[in-house]
Each structure stands twice: as structure tokens, then as C-alpha cells.
Amino acid sequence: MMQMTSFQTAAGAPPEIILVALLFVLVVASLRTRSYADVRVGNATVRAEVADNMVKQMLGLMGRGALADDEGMLFPLGSEGYPKFWMAGMRIPIDVIYIGSDKTVVDVKKGVRPCQALWGCESFSPEGKAMYVLEVAAGFAGTHGVAVGSKAEISQINTNPE
Secondary structure (H helix, E strand, O other): OOOOOOOOOOOOOOHHHHHHHHHHHHHHHHHHEEEEEEEEEOOEEEEEEEOOOHHHHHHOOOOOOOOOOOEEEEEEEEEEEOOOEEOEOOOOOEEEEEEOOOOEEEEEEEEEOOEOOOOOOOEEOOOOOEEEEEEEEOOHHHHOOOOOOOEEEEOOOEEEEO
16 A cells, blocks of 8 residues: 655645745735825825735725725726725725726715625625726715716825835
């Protein structure tokens, strides 16, 4: 009878452990540098953290307990489309502002409620094609006159390592 042995790396660890450790290091490294952009929409300017990689886009505002009226998160999508968002792991309600490639607001979802679960949360998409998505505190759109057709200005993205 042949005996099965598991493969181990030169360091003595199974390759799965090395792969998980490498993935963890990449996730931590991607979160260490934060980028920001100023987004003017309606009659206000938001200092938005930019979700500029897949890890940041997957995490979004998950787990945050508060968001000031002049803070948000900007998702540059890379190409126009109908992105699906959900509120998995969120703790606060938000307004979601969808912005097209011409920097015109194409949809606004107001007071989107958090979903405390990590799975099974409802997803939602914009009515028009979006190139950017801006998440802000609930009530922001109404308070600052943000509606479909509003123009947005997005400043150059600045990176600040932490």
C-alpha cells in the first residue's frame, strides 16, 4: 500500500498556509495607503476616501460606525456600467450617488439601510450607466440638493500613506 504524504515548502509549512499568509500580506498592504479626492456635488464638497483597488471596493464602508456630513467614499469603476452594490456588514444608512463618465449624476439611492449580515443582503444598481459611485451619510443628497442631472466635480486623487 502506498503512503500519502502532504507537500511542504522548504520552510516546513504546507503551501496552503503560505498562500493564505501571502494573501493576508497583500490585503494589509493594500489598506495601508489611502487615497482621497474632493468631490463637489450639489452645494457641498465631500472629502472622499477612494476605493482604488479590489480589496477596498469589496470592504467599502463596512464596519464604520459613523460618517461625517463632509466625508464619503468614492468608487472609480474604470468603465461605465450598472454596478451592483449591497450593504453587507454595514452599520449606518447611507445615500449612494451614481455619477456617469460626463460627471452628471445618473441616479441617487437615498437612505439605503444597512444589512448586518454578510450574506443574503439585497443588492441594488443605478438606473443609468455609472462611472463613479459616491457613498455619503444618509440625508446628504436631500440636504445638499443632489439629484439626477446634478453636476459633479472630482479633484485629482491624492495618496496619503498611513
